Amino acid sequence: MQHPLLKKLFSCLLLIPCFSFGQDITGLWKGVIYHDTTRQTLRYEVGISEEKGKLTGFSHTFFIFEDKEYFGLKKIKIRKVKDKYVIEDVELIADNYPARPPKGVHQISALNFTELDGVMYLDGLFTTTRTKQFHPATGVVHLTRKSDVKQSALIPHLTELRLVNKLSFIKPEPEEEKLIVKLKPKEIEKIKVDGNVSVTSDKIIENKNVVAVKVPHIELGPAAYLNDRKTETIETVYYKSDSLLLTLYDNGEVDGDTVSVLMNGNMIMPMQGLSTKAIKKTIYLDKNAPDSIQLLMYAENLGSIPPNTGLLVVKDGETTYEIRFSADMRKNSAIIFKRRK
Structure with missing residues (x-):
């Protein structure tokens, strides 16, 4: 039985879309990645950035298994090869997988760019690099470019890791103006005392009956403010x-x-x-x-x-x-x- 993602990919091809390589593909791309071996469909996001004509970015894979959330955040590089955009892993930056991913295994995706009714897509196939211990894994990638980054798993994660400024399409938030108040020390007035004036010092009477007042600790409840x-x-x-x-x-x-x-x-x-x-x-x-x-x-x-x-x-x-x-x-x-x- 053919996977729904493949059907969608083939239907897009039948529509004979227009491929473009002058197109700006920077931005947030959201969709899914389907693994042929495990037959799993995972949430997949890619953030593509451009600097001095070079395309780089990050990818984020996300899934929930047995009520636990798992993710993998990678640095990627993007290049054009003939009629495709090739997205390749550079390194794994953060993850919480139960087992450490095998070394030397990188994902390489060859994707076609299409634009239908004003919506941009990146669709294609992926494979992983072959190693001495592992054969290549294969699958399908389907991504749609999103203008709203609020419902993203990738962007908040990069923000927390202080990496979001690496994305050219994210505008830096203006720093809040800090109110700096400079306190000038009060000028000490010098008082000239007349030599004829006698100064008496009052005796300090010690009060031994001082009672310490305990200030009660007030526990704030949830959503106090x-x-x-x-x-x-x-x-x-x-x-x-x-x-x-x-x-x-x-x-x-x-x-x-x-x-x-x-x-x-x-x-x-x-x-x-x-x-x-x-x-x-x-x-x-x-x-x-x-x-x-x-x-x-x-x-x-x-x-x-x-x-x-x-x-x-x-x-x-x-x-x-x-x-x-x-x-x-x-x-x-x-x-x-x-x-x-």
Whole structure:
């Protein structure tokens, strides 16, 4: 049985698209990669950058297995060979695979560029290099260029690793103006004392009955500064089931990010430490549920690598949504749920 990705690839070829090599392919590309050997389809992202006519970038492979999140982040190089764009691994930068990937095995993808109805695609085949121990693995790559980088697994990960500035299509965020207040020491007035003036010193009486007052330690609850922060709606999800399964993961380096989740202002998941392991919560939405439901992600901290980023997986029956969010000490991220009619 032919894989759906191959069918899509062949259907694109039948449309006789126009190949272009003067085209600017820099930017974020999102899609999937299918492995012939394992028969697995994995999430795949590529960020392509250009500097002095040379194309470089990063790739990010992501999948969830048995409720655990796995990823691999690689540095890549891109070149044109005849009628294809060739993307080749340079090095593995970060990963959390259970076993160390074999040395000397690099992925090489030969992709065709197409543009249909204003949408850009990179489609083609990949193979891995042959070694003494491993035969080449093969498969299919399908990527679509995205203008919105907010729902990316690659960009937040590069941000946390301080590598996002290597991408030419990412504009650096303006540094916040720092208010510097220079305190001038008060001038000490010199007082000339008349020699005829006698100065008496008051005796200091020691009070031995001093009582120490204990200041109570006030514990702040979850989402203590909710009303002090702005809220940004990042996604709208149309659901059809009477219950939704929510699963939380970290969205990059596991660095101690903690979030609280509120639904229409009510706390449903307080103080959740994000990691590669799933944190699950089922919410029930009967017919009496409001037409619009807000799910708000509140950053309790920034972890060791700001900002606080996470992945929310929403399972609505057989449909799954993956929503990546970012929050900090000034901004909350919100997802709006509306029942599909």
